[in-house]
Amino acid sequence: MTGHSDRAVDLADLERLAAALLPAEVRDFIAGGSGTERTLAANRTALDATYVVPRMLAGVEAAATRTSLVDTVAALPLAVAPMAYQRLVHPDGELAAARAAAAAGVPFTVSTLSSRTVEDIAGTDAALWFQLYWLRDRGVVTELVARAEAAGCSALVVTVDVPVMGRRLRDVRNGFALPSSVQAAHLAPGPSGAHDRRAGGSAVADHTGTAFDPTLGWHDLEWLRARTRLPLVVKGVLDPRDAVRCVDLGAAAVVVSNHGGRQLDGALPTALALPRVVEAVGATAEVLVDGGIRSGVDVLRVLALGASGALIGRPILWGLAVDGEHGVARVLRLLGVELEQALLLAGCVDVAAARDLTTHLDSCLP
Template identity: 75%
Template sequence: MGVRNTPGTRTGVPADLAEVERLAAARLPTDVRDFIAGGSGDEVTLVANRVALDGVGVVPRTFAGVEAADTGVSLVGTRAALPVAVAPMAYQCLVHPEGEVAAAAAAGAAGVPFTVGTLSSRTVEEIAKTGAPLWFQLYWLRDRGLVGELVARAEEAGCQALVITVDVPVMGHRRRDVRNGFALPAEVRAAHLVAGTTEAHERRDVGSGVAEHTSAVFDPTLGWRDLEWLRARTRLPLVVKGVLDPLDAARCVGLGASAVVVSNHGGRQLDGAVPSVTALPRVVEAVAGAGDVLFDSGVRSGTDVLRALALGATGVLLGRPVLWGLAVDGERGVARVLELLRAEFAQALLLAGCADVDAARGLATVSTGRGAP
């Protein structure tokens, strides 16, 4: 990865995702690091996500007779080499000049879907040239015509699913960004929202330019009728991201969603929201096989992927670690992150006595700590 003599590593190559994060944190400006790492409010939910994951104990099976595990799976109709997709994340050119193009290329090489964000700093057309399997994430915008235009662009670019994020009627109060007066540098922009992005670049003594921009362009009145409108508008499988309530999840699939993502936005929206992994089993029960149930918020290892599967998830979305890898070494850094996750997950399957992903969903779990299911 081009990193040498790094404290905590003997070879200069990170041995786990925590080391990748430490390397990235040392390289990034404070305001950018805080923009990525931070949560909302007192960051209670940000911390609780990790505590709750650590509190999930998996009960391994023995006498499995498994020599090699198959990590492949279908996620919302997309064939993937791992039960993992890269989560939608904004403004990736903040951490590397190639941004989303580099991250998507690494995801494609690893055989996992890459989710292009509405607030991507490279366009879906540019990213599609990597040949990676793509999903497109949609925020609900005040300009309904622009929503329709983005859906059409995603379809034309060959995206295989449409992901609508529903937990950002307004941006959570992210105190790190407010203290830093965070704003985008001139060279980084929301490539799909070329017009009306001035607010995001205006640095303040106290306050967040990105939050001001979000307030200006996002529509907080998103409701069930809008989901029905979107379902009728696109031929793509529809994924609803940001669901924690079982009743909401059941209604989403009842209205034609192919999947839901159990997510509290990585602790960046409602502070005090339930940890995603705590909400996961009840959402799985409510969906009852009528659609895929994906999980995100706090995934940091192959063991975390195993935990989510054992609790009934179809797969997980991987967020911040991808940005840390991108910051460290661009496409090669993201490739290293995904390879670490692949190796850890394959070993976790074997240690749990599982020949494949389906077997992992049959594992029992116990609560070993606070906040666990």
């Protein structure tokens, strides 16, 4: 099978193809960050300023990319990040993306705001993690955890950096709202504020403001840890002190994340936050990272900075928009090819060896 995505030789090609296909307001919803988008840009700047020092004479003929992430076997040190409303870009939405993740052998994270249910996505046979937003209705939180467990999810990823949604000016200018055909499949059916378009505002932000509980605190994390048998992954950590406390409360892993630049504008880029978090908790918990990952070289960079693996976000939506399942498969294939070559060129026989590489931060970083 071939498709438009086969013309892409890197993820930037897929971004351009997707941009030409998507309605402008959907493109902005995916691409945009909060405020002036300083942190959105800084995620890329910090990665580009991170240089890896390769090792020579390693005698390496082939590099192994297989690893384990939160007790989940993964063909690459990657997981698909939780992303809402994937039917915005393709009718099959999360089902297509999860099928591609299953074929590539990487975990797929189901969002609380998924446009397909976790039960439906479980039918793809992908290795699933479930991402949990903290909702005002504690009964719904309890129900979602039980559904994730029953559907066979192998980890629970609780996002802690969205007490309120960041002010995303592209969405505000567009008066962005979901089309009636796209619903938050895990929340109550029927009309939702996310569909109520109004000038000078984001209906999606209005909806999350109603549904999400901004008072999420450490006691809630402790409560959650006591009520699930799944490994707990805390996503949205930048300060090593927070990472330590998460692990002390029983987290198996943390994700160094600024929500792809979509929350606090001016927050530290993840490549700069990562080494200090690894230093603080890397001996006792896994440390994953997201934010601006766009190539196999980027994956090598974060491995060298100490991460166990990376979450890949927006590029999955580009592939999905261009070619559905086949497009997402193309994204993951390109990342795998690029990572294998990057490992070989860096003198690494496997993913673990990449964590022993030395990095250098460009002093020109603003």
